[in-house]
Amino acid sequence: MNWFEIGFLLFLAAGLWGVFRIFYRRAGGPTHCVCCGKCTATGVCILTGRPVTDSGEKAHGGS
Structure with missing residues (x-):
């Protein structure tokens, strides 16, 4: 191989x-x-399995 290659x-x-x-x-x-929207219904995030607090729902934009 040369320098160009x-x-x-x-x-x-x-x-x-x-x-x-x-x-x-x-x-x-x-x-x-x-x-x-599952975190607002159950209080647990389905992606992480962790409980979601009110401030987390607002940060995530959950409705």
Whole structure:
């Protein structure tokens, strides 16, 4: 391989890494509300299994 091929492969890898970071930057973080409304009915979030407080419902936008 010459330097142009190596440079192109590095450019391609950097582009794929950048796209991955844009789409999956919060994949490892906390789960966000999907606004299903179950937490207001049961008081427990179906995604995390944790009890939801009144302030959490307001922050999640639950109705």
